[in-house]
Amino acid sequence: MSVSENGSGGAPEAPALISRPAPAATLVVSGARLLDPRTGLDATRDLVVRDGEIAELAEPGSAPEIDGAEVVDGSGLLGVPAFIDPHVHFRVPGQEHKEDLETGTRSAAAGGFCAVIAMANTSPPIDSAAVLGSVRERAEREASIPMGFVANVTRGMAGEELTEMAELREAGAMGFSDDGLPIANARVLRRALQYQRLAGGVIALHDEDPDLSGVGAMHEGEVSAVLGMAGIPAVSESTMIARDCSLALYEDARVHVQHLSARASVEEIARAKAAGVQVTCEASPHHLTLTDEAVRTLDARFKMNPPLRSEDDRQALIDGLRDGTIDCVATDHAPHSEEEKEVPFEEAAMGVTGLETAFAALHTDLVLPGVLALELLIERMTCGGEPFGIEAPRIEPGATANVALIDPGLKWNVGEEGYESRSDNSCFGGRELTGRVLMTVADGRVALRQRTFALGVAS
Amino acid sequence: MKHLLAVEDLSREEMERILDRADSFAEVGRRDIKKVPTLRGRTIVNLFYEASTRTLSSFELAAKRLSADVVSVKSAGSSVDKGESLKDTVATLSAYDPAAIVIRSPHAGAAGLVARWTDASVINAGDGKHEHPTQALLDVFTLRSRLGSLEGTGIWIVGDVLHSRVARSCSLAFQKMGARVTLCGPPTLIPREIEGLGCDVSYDLDGLGEADVVYALRMQRERMTESFVPSLREYASRYQIDSRRLGPRQLLMHPGPVNRGVELAPEVIDSPQSLITAQVESGLVVRMAILYELLTGSDRARPERGPAPADTPTIGQPA
Numbered sequence: 001m002s003v004s005e006n007g008s009g010g011a012p013e014a015p016a017l018i019s020r021p022a023p024a025a026t027l028v029v030s031g032a033r034l035l036d037p038r039t040g041l042d043a044t045r046d047l048v049v050r051d052g053e054i055a056e057l058a059e060p061g062s063a064p065e066i067d068g069a070e071v072v073d074g075s076g077l078l079g080v081p082a083f084i085d086p087h088v089h090f091r092v093p094g095q096e097h098k099e100d101l102e103t104g105t106r107s108a109a110a111g112g113f114c115a116v117i118a119m120a121n122t123s124p125p126i127d128s129a130a131v132l133g134s135v136r137e138r139a140e141r142e143a144s145i146p147m148g149f150v151a152n153v154t155r156g157m158a159g160e161e162l163t164e165m166a167e168l169r170e171a172g173a174m175g176f177s178d179d180g181l182p183i184a185n186a187r188v189l190r191r192a193l194q195y196q197r198l199a200g201g202v203i204a205l206h207d208e209d210p211d212l213s214g215v216g217a218m219h220e221g222e223v224s225a226v227l228g229m230a231g232i233p234a235v236s237e238s239t240m241i242a243r244d245c246s247l248a249l250y251e252d253a254r255v256h257v258q259h260l261s262a263r264a265s266v267e268e269i270a271r272a273k274a275a276g277v278q279v280t281c282e283a284s285p286h287h288l289t290l291t292d293e294a295v296r297t298l299d300a301r302f303k304m305n306p307p308l309r310s311e312d313d314r315q316a317l318i319d320g321l322r323d324g325t326i327d328c329v330a331t332d333h334a335p336h337s338e339e340e341k342e343v344p345f346e347e348a349a350m351g352v353t354g355l356e357t358a359f360a361a362l363h364t365d366l367v368l369p370g371v372l373a374l375e376l377l378i379e380r381m382t383c384g385g386e387p388f389g390i391e392a393p394r395i396e397p398g399a400t401a402n403v404a405l406i407d408p409g410l411k412w413n414v415g416e417e418g419y420e421s422r423s424d425n426s427c428f429g430g431r432e433l434t435g436r437v438l439m440t441v442a443d444g445r446v447a448l449r450q451r452t453f454a455l456g457v458a459s
Numbered sequence: 460m461k462h463l464l465a466v467e468d469l470s471r472e473e474m475e476r477i478l479d480r481a482d483s484f485a486e487v488g489r490r491d492i493k494k495v496p497t498l499r500g501r502t503i504v505n506l507f508y509e510a511s512t513r514t515l516s517s518f519e520l521a522a523k524r525l526s527a528d529v530v531s532v533k534s535a536g537s538s539v540d541k542g543e544s545l546k547d548t549v550a551t552l553s554a555y556d557p558a559a560i561v562i563r564s565p566h567a568g569a570a571g572l573v574a575r576w577t578d579a580s581v582i583n584a585g586d587g588k589h590e591h592p593t594q595a596l597l598d599v600f601t602l603r604s605r606l607g608s609l610e611g612t613g614i615w616i617v618g619d620v621l622h623s624r625v626a627r628s629c630s631l632a633f634q635k636m637g638a639r640v641t642l643c644g645p646p647t648l649i650p651r652e653i654e655g656l657g658c659d660v661s662y663d664l665d666g667l668g669e670a671d672v673v674y675a676l677r678m679q680r681e682r683m684t685e686s687f688v689p690s691l692r693e694y695a696s697r698y699q700i701d702s703r704r705l706g707p708r709q710l711l712m713h714p715g716p717v718n719r720g721v722e723l724a725p726e727v728i729d730s731p732q733s734l735i736t737a738q739v740e741s742g743l744v745v746r747m748a749i750l751y752e753l754l755t756g757s758d759r760a761r762p763e764r765g766p767a768p769a770d771t772p773t774i775g776q777p778a
């Protein structure tokens with residue numbers, strides 16, 4: 001996967017993504033609708049991949065015969081640039097009972113992703129070059145799609161002292177984040193933003209005021225009032241976004257705000273962008289499709305941080321995604337074991353898995369009802385790497401093949417056949433979704449094909 | 460009806476059926492021998508993760524009056540203290556094949572989870588700040604006994620609404636029985652958007668005169684240290700129900716235990732308008748009626764797993 005220089009000043013170039021070795025694919029996908037909003041491609045073509053590279057977009061039926069090439073009947077299917085998720089939790093090191101790099105990347109591939117960036121709130125956290133080096137080595141053996149890691153902004157995620165950011169960057173940190181926790185102390189964040197001029201790498205922010213969130217377990221609103229549950233107010237997020245955007249502007253630094261959940265947050269980002277702040281941001285499929293009404297069930301699968309918010313907040317996120325205030329979709333894939341979810345809501349761990357359902361959920365709830373154009377969704381699901389220096393994949397001759405092959409009409413029950421992830425805390429579990437990724441080509445290799453999807457081999 | 464988890468799930472008809480049954484148990488309570496054989500041979504488990512005097516003792520006594528075997532498990536000194544999960548505890552207790560599990564938990568939704576994990580009927584005796592349906596039923600019973608009907612009455616619930624499961628369950632129950640409910644307290648102790656319960660909200664007692672019933676909530680001392688109110692003194696000066704504020708035709712209720720001199724002035728507690736002792740009496744008969752409703756209802760007339768007939772030979776047993 002190509003990596004662009006996207007740092008500010010004289011920062012070092014973005015590190016390469018890593019994955020385990022696999023043979024380069026040579027295959028022909030015949031007669032699929034190929035859609036790439038970036039190149040303007042929307043046509044039925046035969047996609048020819050040779051040695052991992054897109055060789056040709058041939059008129060249907062005119063693809064050359066290649067010895068040993070896998071031939072995929074793509075009729076009725078949709079081929080799009082594979083997705084990039086800048087925000088996953090793969091729990092390595094320390095919590096491999098929830099997920100590891102192999103199950104995590106397989107889960108990503110099952111969702112059509114060709115690259116992911118793992119967060120650093122592990123156990124121990126990724127706050128030193130030694131830990132970063134060890135997880136990168138594991139990725140070389142276990143990752144079935146290219147992946148990268150961010151490193152922590154502060155030592156031990158304690159929010160007090162900066163990590164050795166320059167060394168971490170050289171050791172392969174895609175960027176920096178204490179995600180899972182906010183950087184509550186503005187002085188500490190300011191130092192990190194200053195230090196970015198030396199170390200490079202975007203600083204990704206979990207923006208939340210811990211004092212305002214308190215012991216909140218869900219969105220503060222009518223549902224929390226009726227349930228008697230302590231709420232996390234929307235201003236807990238938006239006030240921190242306002243603070244951090246002001247700091248980024250003052251220090252001329254680059255920040256990426258993670259998992260927006262509230263209207264007030266979208267408005268703060270819009271104001272910041274208009275004022276020239278170098279800020280990008282993301283929203284998750286669950287915040288774009290669900291609201292706090294789901295929490296009325298007190299089912300802990302609907303517990304995450306930030307919480308599912310009101311319908312008004314959800315509409316603001318959709319509008320933000322449409323008009324570009326929100327740059328990209330990120331799943332915040334956060335696997336948890338059953339013991340941590342089969343407890344009363346207030347006791348349950350925060351987080352939901354999301355890689356395998358991201359496209360299907362957004363396609364079902366936003367694209368099919370006509371709320372969001374398919375082209376826009378594809379664009380927002382492929383550009384999430386850009387703040388971290390990873391270019392969005394393209395479907396064009398000469399490009400490395402990063403393609404998700406999707407059956408847009410296929411209805412499937414989430415979780416019915418289990419999950420590729422080691423954990424099953426999906427907030428879409430049991431729901432019927434429309435549209436399923438059948439095959440993912442990542443960095444020129446076939447990373448995953450659904451078991452139900454047979455391939456033919458040219459004789 | 461298999462479980463009693465929340466007032467929200469109850470219809471007015473179901474509530475009235477339970478209250479009518481409680482009326483008949485009140486009659487039993489006036490006999491010399493107060494015990495009936497209804498639940499003989501059946502087991503009721505009280506699983507209490509929070510301290511309780513009234514609720515636990517009245518559930519124990521209610522079960523005994525119905526001739527059930529009762530075991531009460533409290534979190535202190537139990538395996539819960541040793542880190543056992545709620546799910547595992549319920550599995551352990553379910554091995555005794557109880558007819559009902561009565562659970563109190565500091566967490567919303569705990570009773571609902573237990574209902575998923577056991578074959579027994581589950582009664583919510585308080586889940587976090589969410590609901591306390593048996594309290595609401597006994598309060599409706601108390602008012603119905605006194606007023607005949609709640610239809611059209613005005614009820615003010617005054618105090619720490621934010622931390623009160625009683626406030627939530629009672630507002631729902633009173634409204635289902637036809638009353639109008641106003642929640643009143645300091646703005647820091649009234650949750651945003653609590654109007655979603657269907658009630659009015661007031662931050663002062665100016666309109667208290669319209670109330671037929673004043674229901675005061677317990678004001679816990681720790682709310683001061685969390686700076687929900689600056690001082691108990693200021694709280695009492697604005698929200699305490701005293702003989703000056705309580706009109707002669709208004710009834711007074713409180714779920715107990717009372718902080719004398721904080722939410723209630725001593726003189727109103729012992730006034731003839733006070734229903735506080737009547738509430739405790741109602742607790743017993745209403746809980747008997749709830750156990751009766753859940754454990755002898757038409758769909759659960761008999762235990763599903765009765766003992767095998769005595770004459771059936773069993774492998775391994777001496778003939």
